[in-house]
Amino acid sequence: MxxxxxxxxxxxxxxxxxxxxxxxxxxxxxxxxxxxxxxxxxxxxxxxxxxxxxxxxxxxxxxxxxxxxxxxxxxxxxxxxxxxxxxxxxxxxxxxxxxxxxxxxxxxxxxxxxxxxxxxxxxxxxxxxxxxxxxxxxxxxxxxxxxxxxxxxxxxxxxxxxxxxxxxxxxxxxxxxxxxxxxxxxxxxxxxxxxxxxxxxxxxxxxxxxxxxxxxxxxxxxxxxxxxxxxxxxxxxxxxxxxxxxxxxxxxxxxxxxxxxxxxxxxxxxxxxxxxxxxxxxxxxxxxxxxxxxxxxxxxxxxxxxxxxxxxxxxxxxxxxxxxxSCYPTRLGRHGTLLTRSRGRVRIRSRQWERVFEPVDEGCGGFVSRHHTLAYLHHLWRAHEPLAAALLTLHNIQYMCDEMRRLRERILDDAL
Missing domain, CATH: 3.20.20.105 (Queuine tRNA-ribosyltransferase-like)
Incomplete structure (x- = not known):
């Protein structure tokens, strides 16, 4: 005033x-x-x-x-x-x-x-x-x-x-x-x-x-x-x-x-x-x-x-x-869903990942994709290990940050 x-x-x-x-x-x-x-x-x-x-x-x-x-x-x-x-x-x-x-x-x-x-x-x-x-x-x-x-x-x-x-x-x-x-x-x-x-x-x-x-x-x-x-x-x-x-x-x-x-x-x-x-x-x-x-x-x-x-x-x-x-991406991780570019949404409890010894997201340079496989995360989730929720949440934060960076690059290229 x-x-x-x-x-x-x-x-x-x-x-x-x-x-x-x-x-x-x-x-x-x-x-x-x-x-x-x-x-x-x-x-x-x-x-x-x-x-x-x-x-x-x-x-x-x-x-x-x-x-x-x-x-x-x-x-x-x-x-x-x-x-x-x-x-x-x-x-x-x-x-x-x-x-x-x-x-x-x-x-x-x-x-x-x-x-x-x-x-x-x-x-x-x-x-x-x-x-x-x-x-x-x-x-x-x-x-x-x-x-x-x-x-x-x-x-x-x-x-x-x-x-x-x-x-x-x-x-x-x-x-x-x-x-x-x-x-x-x-x-x-x-x-x-x-x-x-x-x-x-x-x-x-x-x-x-x-x-x-x-x-x-x-x-x-x-x-x-x-x-x-x-x-x-x-x-x-x-x-x-x-x-x-x-x-x-x-x-x-x-x-x-x-x-x-x-x-x-x-x-x-x-x-x-x-x-x-x-x-x-x-x-x-x-x-x-x-x-x-x-x-x-x-x-x-x-x-x-x-x-x-x-x-x-x-x-x-x-x-x-x-x-x-939004808390949406991190909540998804805590509840067992990974956001990925190469596979779409991954529900980690599904048995289809039990023997998939591959990175979470091809092309992702984040900590989880570099160090852990889908089979390991599936095991952690099935075993009710708290580490599973932590790693899935971290990956989803990485995914969101990577996607926003890609959007900025597309804007700079006048592609969006």
């Missing part, structure tokens, strides 16, 4: 907002944020734009190194990649990793991570990190994921009572760790992410379900805009060499997506997140991106939240998407 607001006044404003604000109240205009000089600690450089599509090759420059784009961002929910340590992930080529603020706030606590010197020191990672706001996890307590919602895999009684209420102030929920009742606000989310110290942080937003009435979705978009503006104000008070991405909302409603993109891209965010409900299937996702991507600024990086299967990536990169995060 152009003028400083005292903490006492902010608390009073929040108490008033909590009870009397109109759900369609517009968020503060861009002029209220004043001039913002972006430091050289974070910048995005476009190296090449394809002549065939909107695809581009770029570089994110952060305090902890460079991220080549387009790229895959692995999810390390609790400041750890399940089954894979940081040196192995580095060797596989993983340049950017995503950690979840919600889980880290509850265990071990953002203050503990801060006392350790921040996430990088705490988890011994010397490459860039992203953290989310915690909003996705909080609102998933109310209705599960879109997959759960569409397939009714999550029983309502399992979720009831966890998200207690949503007000203008924030979201109040019950901790799954110790049962405490906590309120996540735009300000407290940013403060937690300051304590964690990631290179890229995300403002608090509301995540509505896929099945929602149009007017409820519109109210949600307005609420997210007000929360994101408050998050940005909190961030700009103490930047700490962190970049903040906004999150564009609106579900699959094109008019709301346009409204959200126009408002949020006018504010001094460092990058653009694409979030909210992204459709019931890949076809709806791609249709949404075809509409939305031309509305986003060409000089800022963008990130597609929660999507990182190669089928979606291969269709989204030509539309101009820069980075993708």
């Amino acid at each position: 152009s003028a400083a607001v005292s903490p006492t006044l902010r608390r009073l404003q929040r108490k008033v907002w909590k009870w009397v604000i109109d759900p369609y109240t517009t968020p503060p205009p861009a002029e209220q944020f004043g001039p913002y000089e972006r430091g050289d600690f974070f910048r995005f450089t476009v190296l090449h734009r394809s002549r065939r599509s909107r695809a581009r090759v770029g570089q994110l420059h952060t305090p902890h190194g460079v991220v080549n784009t387009p790229n895959f961002v692995a999810v390390g929910t609790n400041a750890a990649l399940k089954m894979v340590d940081q040196p192995r992930a580095n060797d596989a080529g993983l340049e950017l990793m995503f950690c979840n603020t919600f889980h880290l706030m509850l265990q071990p606590g953002a203050d503990v991570v801060a006392a350790a010197g921040g996430l990088h020191r705490f988890m011994q990672r010397d490459r860039p990190l992203m953290t989310d706001s915690g909003g996705f996890q909080v609102f998933s307590l109310a209705h599960g994921s879109v997959y759960d919602e569409l397939n009714m895999k999550t029983r309502k009684r399992e979720l009831e009572g966890r998200l207690l209420r949503v007000t203008e102030d924030g979201a109040t929920f019950r901790s799954y760790v110790d049962g405490r009742i906590l309120t996540l606000t735009p300000e407290s989310s940013v403060q937690a992410q300051k304590a964690l110290g990631a290179d890229i942080i995300i403002p608090l937003d509301e995540l509505p379900p896929y099945h929602i009435e149009p007017e409820a979705l519109r109210r949600s978009v307005y609420l997210s805009h007000r929360w994101e503006a408050r998050s940005l104000q909190e961030h700009l008070r103490d930047v700490r060499q962190q970049a903040m991405y906004c999150v564009v909302h609106g579900g699959v409603d094109e008019s709301l997506r346009r409204l959200s993109a126009e408002y949020l891209t006018a504010l001094p965010f460092d990058g653009i997140g694409i979030g909210g409900s992204l459709g019931k299937d890949r076809q709806e996702l791609i249709a949404l991106l075809q509409f939305l991507m031309p509305l986003l600024p060409a000089d800022k990086p963008n990130h597609l939240l929660g999507i990182a299967d190669m089928e979606s990536i291969e269709q989204a990169v030509p539309l101009g998407v820069d980075t993708f995060d």
Whole structure:
């Protein structure tokens, strides 16, 4: 904001907002944020734009190194990649990793991570990190994921009572760790992410379900805009060499997506997140991106939240998407599936691999393909050895990093 607001006044404003604000109240205009000089600690450089599509090759420059784009961002929910340590992930080529603020706030606590010197020191990672706001996890307590919602895999009684209420102030929920009742606000989310110290942080937003009435979705978009503006104000008070991405909302409603993109891209965010409900299937996702991507600024990086299967990536990169995060590739590994170029998807428990004394993936130079055969991995899985899940997960990270590198090469050759 152009003028400083005292903490006492902010608390009073929040108490008033909590009870009397109109759900369609517009968020503060861009002029209220004043001039913002972006430091050289974070910048995005476009190296090449394809002549065939909107695809581009770029570089994110952060305090902890460079991220080549387009790229895959692995999810390390609790400041750890399940089954894979940081040196192995580095060797596989993983340049950017995503950690979840919600889980880290509850265990071990953002203050503990801060006392350790921040996430990088705490988890011994010397490459860039992203953290989310915690909003996705909080609102998933109310209705599960879109997959759960569409397939009714999550029983309502399992979720009831966890998200207690949503007000203008924030979201109040019950901790799954110790049962405490906590309120996540735009300000407290940013403060937690300051304590964690990631290179890229995300403002608090509301995540509505896929099945929602149009007017409820519109109210949600307005609420997210007000929360994101408050998050940005909190961030700009103490930047700490962190970049903040906004999150564009609106579900699959094109008019709301346009409204959200126009408002949020006018504010001094460092990058653009694409979030909210992204459709019931890949076809709806791609249709949404075809509409939305031309509305986003060409000089800022963008990130597609929660999507990182190669089928979606291969269709989204030509539309101009820069980075993708998901736990999908690593989860597949932990559950016994290898992603390979030479054999497609390999379910390692199948007896067909029992006597295949060949590398996992022909032409792959990763640790697993260099050192282990399909027969050995099949044996480990059948014997219930934990090493099996670790090696499959590591290979899938290698696969994703290799595929993203190939996509960048194709863009540079104007073949994509």
